[in-house]
Amino acid sequence: ELGRATVSEIAAALISEGLVVEVGRGISTGGKPPTLVELDPDGRFVVAVDLSIRPIGAALLNLRGRIVSSVQGKTVAPQGRDAFEEVHRLVADLIGDANAPALGIGLGVPGAVDDDGGVIESEHLGWSALPLRDQLEDVYGVPTYVAADAEVAAIAEFGRSAPSPNSSMLYLKVDDRVAVGVVAAGRLHQTGDRGGDLTHLHVADTQRLCRCGRTGCLGSLVSVAEILGSGALGISTEARRRMAADATPDFGEAARILGTAVAPIVASLDIDVVVVGGQFAEWGGVADAVSSGMRDALRWSPSVVESRLGQSAVVLGAAGQVLSGE
Numbered sequence: 001e002l003g004r005a006t007v008s009e010i011a012a013a014l015i016s017e018g019l020v021v022e023v024g025r026g027i028s029t030g031g032k033p034p035t036l037v038e039l040d041p042d043g044r045f046v047v048a049v050d051l052s053i054r055p056i057g058a059a060l061l062n063l064r065g066r067i068v069s070s071v072q073g074k075t076v077a078p079q080g081r082d083a084f085e086e087v088h089r090l091v092a093d094l095i096g097d098a099n100a101p102a103l104g105i106g107l108g109v110p111g112a113v114d115d116d117g118g119v120i121e122s123e124h125l126g127w128s129a130l131p132l133r134d135q136l137e138d139v140y141g142v143p144t145y146v147a148a149d150a151e152v153a154a155i156a157e158f159g160r161s162a163p164s165p166n167s168s169m170l171y172l173k174v175d176d177r178v179a180v181g182v183v184a185a186g187r188l189h190q191t192g193d194r195g196g197d198l199t200h201l202h203v204a205d206t207q208r209l210c211r212c213g214r215t216g217c218l219g220s221l222v223s224v225a226e227i228l229g230s231g232a233l234g235i236s237t238e239a240r241r242r243m244a245a246d247a248t249p250d251f252g253e254a255a256r257i258l259g260t261a262v263a264p265i266v267a268s269l270d271i272d273v274v275v276v277g278g279q280f281a282e283w284g285g286v287a288d289a290v291s292s293g294m295r296d297a298l299r300w301s302p303s304v305v306e307s308r309l310g311q312s313a314v315v316l317g318a319a320g321q322v323l324s325g326e
Contacts, residue, residue: 011035011037014037017043019039019040019043019044020037020038020039020040020043021037021038021040021043022035022036022037023036023037023038039063040063041062041063041064041066042062042063042068042099042100043063044062044063044100044101044102044103045060045061045063045068045094045098045100045101045102045103046060046061046062046063046102046103046322047059047060047061047091047094047095047102047105047106048060048105048106048107048315048316048318048319048322049087049090049091049105049106049107049108049315049318050108050311050314050315050318051083051087051107051108051109051122051124051125051149052108052109052110052124052149052173052175052278052314053175053237053311053314054076054235054237055072055074055075055076055077055078055086055236056072056073056078056083056086056087056090057070057071057072057073057090057311057315058070058071058072058087058090058091058094058315059071059094059315059319060094060097060098061315061316061319063103063323065320065323067312067315067316069094069097070315071090071093071094072090073086073089073090074086076234076235076236077234078125079125080125080126080127083125083126083127084127084130087107087136088136088139091105091136091140092140095140102140102142103142103143103322103323104142104143104144104145104322104325104326105140105142105143105322106144106145106146106317106318106319106320106321106322107132107136107144107145107146107147107318108147108149108152108153108314108315108317109122109127109132109146109148109149109195110122110124110125110149110176110177110179110195111123111125111127111148111197112148112194112195112197113146113147113148113195116133116134117132117133117134117144117145117146118130118131118132118133118134118146119132119146120195123177124176124177132144132146133145133146143322143326145318145321145322145325147318147321148179148181148196149173149179149195149314150171150172150173150179150180150181150195150196150277151188151195151196152181152313152314152317152318152320152321153173153277153307153309153313153317154169154171154180154181154182154183154188154275154317155181155183155188155317155320155321156312156314156316156317156320157169157171157275157277157307157308157313157317158171158186160309161273161275161305161307161308162183162272162273163273163303165185165186166185166186167185167272167273168182168185168269168272168273169182169183169184169271169272169273169274169275170182170265170266170271170273170274170275171183171274171275171277171307172258172262172275172276172277172278172290173277173313174222174223174224174258174276174277174278174279174280174281175223175224175237175278175280176219176223176224176225177197177199177223178197178198178199178201178218178219178222178223178258179195179196179197179199180196180198180265181196182196182265182269182271184269198218198219198261198262199217199218199219199223200214200217201217201218201261202214202216202217202218203216203217203218203221203257203260203261204216204221206220206221208221208226218257218258218261221257222254222255222257222258222280224240224278224279224280225240227249227251227254228240228243228247228249231243237279237311240279241279241282244282244283249283251280251283251285251286252285252286252289254280255280255285255286255287255289255290255292255293256290256292256293256296257293258276258280258290258293259289259290259291259292259293259294259295259296259297259301259304260293260294260296260297261293262274262294263293263294263297263298264297266294266298266301266302271302272302272303273302273303273304273305274291274294274302274303274304274305275304275305275307276290276304276305276306276307277306277307277309277310277313278307279311282310286306287304287305287306288304290304291304
């Protein structure tokens, strides 16, 4: 048990660092009424970056996980060095605009990430063997957390969509690629060196050619760009939203194919709930169609719902990694 003087010294130090604030007086128990303090939600900020959307997006969040500002990149689909410089610009802008020190940086990358925060491969960004965490920490001097986009989104979504803390959840992120994240009993199931990527999983005998040069890949049948057509490849996420509203494409068949493809994962891991996320989830009815595809394969289906966080899932999950780690 700490003495009153020690507690006062600790509180004073935390106040001077901007981490806690005085919030009034408590009830006296026989002496001077105690001073009440609480965590200052704006005493530190987290920078979170979503590299899966077009253009890249980033946000500044406080210690309660509330987004206080956000920015977007200038290039719709940056690749290679251009993508790296875009990340730097967004991070620098947000840190420069913050009125308190940065607690850390979190990034969700569409691709495979190793345990050291390096990007093994990201077809989406044209990155390979990029030590992203080390390079950002060298520049900004704050802890940096890098993970696959579907995995951080799954962490964020679990608290909103899982029926209980002990549930198992499969998160499906479908944009240009198809990726999964699995959370069981509140813990993320690490997907290793592939980032949960199912884009090139062979699922059908079809003549539709995938960008990898093969036919029958899951991504060639269900990715948003493929469903909307070749004109969607080089446009922004928002432009795709408008394109889909004008063309009203049928996502139902793609959703059924997706449900059939992930049915073995659902069965082998005894999944309680499946959350459909990414831009794919913005069009109504996809959850029911995914469930239908699972029933075709398994004769049963767990609960299937559309993401409650939408495009914010990656940013919130990336920030959550920083908050829990620090």
